[in-house]
Amino acid sequence: MGKNNLASQSTYTSTRELEDLGIHVKTRTTIEDINTTTKQLTYTEKDDETPLTDHFDKLVLATGSYPVIPPIRGVINDNVYFVKNKQDAFALRKFMDKKKVVAVMGGGMIGVELARIFQKKGMEVYIVQAGNRILNKYVDEEVGEEIRSLLEKEGIKVHTSSLVLDIKDISSSKLSKKGQTIAVYTEHKQINVDGVVVAIGFRPNSTLLMDQVLIGDRGAIEVDEYMRTSADDIFAVGDCATTTMKQVEHKIYLPHALRCFP
């Protein structure tokens, strides 16, 4: 909403604070390979592609997640936005300040939260949700419907059971009568907008251990309640790993920062 300073909120801590605690921090360093048997890891630093190696006694993997990119022609476009990191937030902020009509693809927590922000900023907002109701992973149907009618009262147009089939750049076409540059096609409708925000979920960044440990729900690294993977001395935490919930029989993929579920 622009009430707070985005940049100052975008990090929980700083390199300096961590180093003051005695933690060595290597930024612009990419782990390229992990061998769980020999306990070796290969990494590259900064812009140099020369592989370097190191050894570990215990390893905690926290490689996070990446946003799901739908297999739609036209999804790679300057006016199609993803929401994961600080750069994405700044790009969206710029978009919000300049443009008027937006389609949010995905009616989950992030999609609904962003839709409300756009609406409060005076934009015309569409939520396009493949499932038959919004927030279906978070709340029961009754509550979901109540939230939907609140959003609609605020002026947000909610389209459920609507799969986005295509996104088309119409900037130089006659289709764009009101000056909108993007057409979003669903099974039922064409919506002309200035930009599309894709918020249809995340996938775990688990490739480094993919063939070496047990992989669970949605490709997340399966861990027990002590965050141990199936390999000795290898742990995984955060968005790359599964979560154990007492009421749920199987370990599930739940990419949230606050997992304080009973």
Ligand SMILES: Cc1cc2nc3c(=O)[nH]c(=O)nc-3n(C[C@H](O)[C@H](O)[C@H](O)COP(=O)(O)OP(=O)(O)OC[C@H]3O[C@@H](n4cnc5c(N)ncnc54)[C@H](O)[C@@H]3O)c2cc1C
């Ligand atoms: C818009 C948005 C809103 C959200 N709102 C909420 C909310 O309200 N409540 C909530 O609980 N959660 C929320 N979340 C989810 C929450 O942000 C994530 O669950 C959390 O940030 C995941 O942290 P992480 O450290 O596991 O992964 P990430 O934040 O994905 O960090 C992983 C890091 O690992 C690095 N990395 C990856 N591969 C390598 C490699 N090979 N070598 C070296 N480094 C590597 C990446 O560069 C990255 O910095 C939200 C997320 C988004 C995008």
